[in-house]
Amino acid sequence: xxxxxxxxxxxxxISAWKRQGFTIGFVPTMGALHDGHLALVxxxxxxxxxxxxxxxxxxxxxxxxxxxxxYPRNEARDAELLAGAGCALMYAPAVxxxxxxxxxxxxxxxxxxxxxxxxxRPQMFGGVALVVAKLLNQVQPEVAVFGEKDYQQLIVVRRMxxxxxxxxxxxxxxxxxxxxxLALSSRNAYLSEDQLEVARRLNGVLAGAGVEAAAxxxxxxxxxxxxxxxxxxxxxxxxxxxxxRAEDLGAFxxxxxxxxxxxxxxxxxxxxxxxxxxxxxx
Ligand code: PAF
Numbered sequence: 148x149x150x151x152x153x154x155x156x157x158x159x160x161i162s163a164w165k166r167q168g169f170t171i172g173f174v175p176t177m178g179a180l181h182d183g184h185l186a187l188v189x190x191x192x193x194x195x196x197x198x199x200x201x202x203x204x205x206x207x208x209x210x211x212x213x214x215x216x217x218y219p220r221n222e223a224r225d226a227e228l229l230a231g232a233g234c235a236l237m238y239a240p241a242v243x244x245x246x247x248x249x250x251x252x253x254x255x256x257x258x259x260x261x262x263x264x265x266x267x268r269p270q271m272f273g274g275v276a277l278v279v280a281k282l283l284n285q286v287q288p289e290v291a292v293f294g295e296k297d298y299q300q301l302i303v304v305r306r307m308x309x310x311x312x313x314x315x316x317x318x319x320x321x322x323x324x325x326x327x328x329l330a331l332s333s334r335n336a337y338l339s340e341d342q343l344e345v346a347r348r349l350n351g352v353l354a355g356a357g358v359e360a361a362a363x364x365x366x367x368x369x370x371x372x373x374x375x376x377x378x379x380x381x382x383x384x385x386x387x388x389x390x391x392r393a394e395d396l397g398a399f400x401x402x403x404x405x406x407x408x409x410x411x412x413x414x415x416x417x418x419x420x421x422x423x424x425x426x427x428x429x
């Protein structure tokens with residue numbers, strides 16, 4: 148697997164592949180790879196002839212108080228894992244390559260980026276939309292694969308690609324979980340053994356609440372009970388538990404599920420913030 152760090156070098160490889168008639172699949176990452184990312188690479192490899200993965204810790208999506216400085220980085224290990232999963236090219240630009248001096252353009256996706264993560268991390272989706280738009284322009288893939296673990300991000304990217312006429316198919320890939328159901332995340336590396344025990348209860352609480360929502364229960368009551376259950380399980384703080392429409396994350400006006408839905412949550416264990424979500428079929 149080759150590595151490139153600059154847009155011209157990336158374009159040279161991509162153009163050669165396109166001239167040979169190969170389709171391109173793309174997986175954007177911030178590195179610190181785990182089996183969840185590798186599942187995205189394998190999905191891209193099923194859908195395209197050549198897979199490109201980016202490894203770029205995107206400063207634009209972190210607020211000043213967040214973990215940009217301490218975000219885990221190990222490019223050599225990432226490269227080995229990507230190659231093993233069938234990736235043909237790693238694109239690992241420096242910050243100055245992605246955001247040259249004088250860059251001022253921003254992207255605001257609107258409604259899908261508001262609420263949930265957008266309410267607690269207001270800078271995040273502007274930063275995600277900007278870097279994903281740039282990456283898609285740079286790589287020019289036919290298909291790009293995103294994890295359902297970051298479900299709101301997937302919805303935001305789908306809307307942006309549609310609204311900006313970016314000719315890439317966006318594919319969502321199911322969350323990969325450990326044997327206890329904990330969604331794999333690079334930030335799980337921050338958890339102590341005790342915190343890991345608590346973290347593993349998040350998916351069970353969401354699944355239980357999802358069953359009640361699917362049975363037609365009142366959403367405000369279900370969300371409040373799940374919030375309490377997470378605190379009782381040992382989470383230090385809960386940002387939100389919410390049941391939303393799967394397609395666009397809008398609220399169910401009637402206060403009960405009446406179509407495809409998703410239950411989503413964000414909760415803290417000490418200084419570590421975990422998110423998870425799952426499908427609800429009424
Ligand atoms: O999901 C991530 O790792 C990031 O938000 C992404 C899509 C690579 C953009 O920086």
